[in-house]
Amino acid sequence: MIPGLIAITILFSASSIEPVSIPIERRMKTFDRLVSAPVSLHAVVLGESLSGFLYSIGIAFVPLVAGLLIFGTTPLSIVPLVSGIFLTSFCFATMGTLFAAYPTESPGDIMSMLNMVRLPLIFISGVFIPLESIPFIGQVAGFFSPLTYGNDLIRAAYLGDSHFNPLIDIAMLCTFILIFQLIANRLYNKFNE
Amino acid sequence: MHAIEVSHISKKFGLLTALDDVNFTVSKGETFGFLGPNGAGKTTTIRILTGISTPTKGTAKIFGKDIILETTAARKQMGIVHETSNIYDDLSAWQNLMFTAELYTVAKKERELRGKDLLELFGLWERRNDKVHGFSKGMKRRLTLAMGLINNPRLLFLDEPTSGLDVQSNLIIRDVIRDLNARGVTVFLTTHNIEEANLACDRVAIINRGRIAAIDSPERLKKTIxxxxxxxxxxxxxxxxxxxxxxxxxxxxxxxxxxxxxxxxxxxxxxxxxxxxxxxxxxxxxxxxxxxxxPSLEDVFIKLTGLEIRTKGVSTVD
Missing domain, CATH: 3.30.70 (Alpha-Beta Plaits)
Structure with a gap:
């Protein structure tokens, strides 16, 4: 239960920061200050993702410590745990930044779009139901979900058992981060016009 | 080398032509007014000159640096005071200034010295540790201007600097503009207050429907009508x-x-x-x-922009 809880906590915390903060920054016009500073737009986009990442790392400790103190759930291996938390947090932070590129001043507009993606991810990524047990079409869809690899990596840390090789999980999470970041860069460029 | 060199700039948004073959130069140390009715293309021009937006055609250079190809180098030479006081309400005046200085990579010692000078100049030193959300509109505007000057820019973009301000803030800001001009800083001023442009600017450009309708000194423009x-x-x-x-x-x-x-x-x-x-x-x-x-500059503005017909009976121009 704890690995899934950590994965879901990261999904919702990391991806929620920028969809709230960027529209508010647009409304307050402080975003204009950032994009007109002598800093590349890519650095601004990366910086926005970092804030979601750092926030999510802090939040991820809540279920981790709760699991440790209340349920006595201890991770078996630190390396997959740390890499799982860090990479999953950064991946969903960049996803949040990507969605926040949509040029609106209302966080609700982005949140509603984002929830259409986030909620289905929970059911196809092996969080509640193991990947092996979901229908084939769900399994195929799960391959395209970063939560699948994040959850798998954190499970490997707690159970010593994973659906994919942890190195594949890491490689897939890095690929998703790169794709989200590249798309976000393009969208911010486009919508800044 | 000019402070600003705009060459054949056009900007299209789909079928809408926001700017149509705009050309002008601004000399070093000049105070240049940019006037036009709402929707004329002022904001689009500023967004292009500050590297936020890319022109569909043409080039813009800031002290010889192409704003598209050398964006960061060009931006380092400019300070920008946006139309809205875009400051972080949850930070103090000092934190806002220091954050902006860091964005412009101003060295720690220099930014602290300059930050103190600017807050004193704008009458905000006593309130430096207060969060900005408690500030009046005039104080926020003064802080925005201080943030625009923290990197000691050679070129300052001022977008409606005194719009809707109290007399004290207005006077402080006008004094600062005069002082900057005297120190050789180039000022690009966008304003709806035509009298302000008349008093402050060496030259003004009047833009209408995406095209430059006239560029000259206020007195020469007045002589035309x-x-x-x-x-x-x-x-x-x-x-x-x-x-x-x-x-x-x-x-x-x-x-x-x-x-x-x-x-x-x-x-x-x-x-x-x-x-x-x-x-x-x-x-x-x-x-x-x-x-x-x-004839006043406002008369010139009304004549060149054709606002007379649209605002018949109204003697002020927004």
């Missing part, structure tokens, strides 16, 4: 019904009632003044005062 000369006259007794009689005076093209006075527009005030005196004598009235006015 002699028909906007006027005579302001006050009669005793003050009778508002004189309006229809005064328009009959030969050489008068338009009469406006302004409080207890009348404003008569003419191409030749010397011909009309004797006729006014004659009119007063015929109507057993006394002329309390007569003042002649040359």
């Amino acid at each position: 002699q028909s906007a000369q006027s005579i302001e006259v006050a009669f005793d007794p003050a009778d508002p019904r004189r309006l229809e009689e005064l328009i009959q005076i030969p050489g008068v093209s338009e009469v406006r009632k302004q409080g207890d006075k009348f404003r008569l527009f003419t191409e030749d005030p010397s011909e009309v003044i004797p006729a006014i005196m004659e009119y007063a004598g015929d109507h057993n009235s006394r002329v309390l005062s007569v003042t002649t006015f040359g």
Whole structure:
């Protein structure tokens, strides 16, 4: 239960920061200050993702410590745990930044779009139901979900058992981060016009 | 090398042409006013000059640096004061200044010294540790201007710097603009306050529907419309019904009632003044005062932008 809880906590915390903060920054016009500073737009986009990442790392400790103190759930291996938390947090932070590129001043507009993606991810990524047990079409869809690899990596840390090789999980999470970041860069460029 | 060099810039948003072959230069140390009605292309021009937006055609250079190809180098030389006081409400005045300085990679010692000087200059030093959300509109505006100057820019973009401010803030900001100009800083001023542009600017450009309608010094622009000369006259007794009689005076093209006075527009005030005196004598009235006015920059603006037709009867321009 704890690995899934950590994965879901990261999904919702990391991806929620920028969809709230960027529209508010647009409304307050402080975003204009950032994009007109002598800093590349890519650095601004990366910086926005970092804030979601750092926030999510802090939040991820809540279920981790709760699991440790209340349920006595201890991770078996630190390396997959740390890499799982860090990479999953950064991946969903960049996803949040990507969605926040949509040029609106209302966080609700982005949140509603984002929830259409986030909620289905929970059911196809092996969080509640193991990947092996979901229908084939769900399994195929799960391959395209970063939560699948994040959850798998954190499970490997707690159970010593994973659906994919942890190195594949890491490689897939890095690929998703790169794709989200590249798309976000393009969208911010486009919508800044 | 010019401070700003805009060459054949066009900007299209789908089918809409926001800027159409715009060309102008701004010399070093010049205060340059950029005027135009809402939707004329002022904001689009500023967004291109500050590297936020990319032109569909043409180039813009800031001190010789192409704003598209050398964006960071060009931006390092400029300070930007946006139309809205875009400051972080949850940070203190000092934190806002230091954050902006870090964005412009100003060294720690320099930014602290400069931050202190600027907060003192703008009368905010005593409130430096207060969060900005408690500041008045004028204080926020002054802080925004201080943030625009923290990197000691050679070129300052000022977008509506004094719009809707109290007298104290207005005076401080105008003094600072004058001081900057005296120190050789180039100022690119966008304003709706035409009198402000008239007083502060060496040259002004008037943009309308995406095209530059005129660029020159305020005085030269005024000379282009002699028909906007006027005579302001006050009669005793003050009778508002004189309006229809005064328009009959030969050489008068338009009469406006302004409080207890009348404003008569003419191409030749010397011909009309004797006729006014004659009119007063015929109507057993006394002329309390007569003042002649040359064309104002606002008159030039109205003529070049065609706002007269759209705002007939309204004597101020937004």
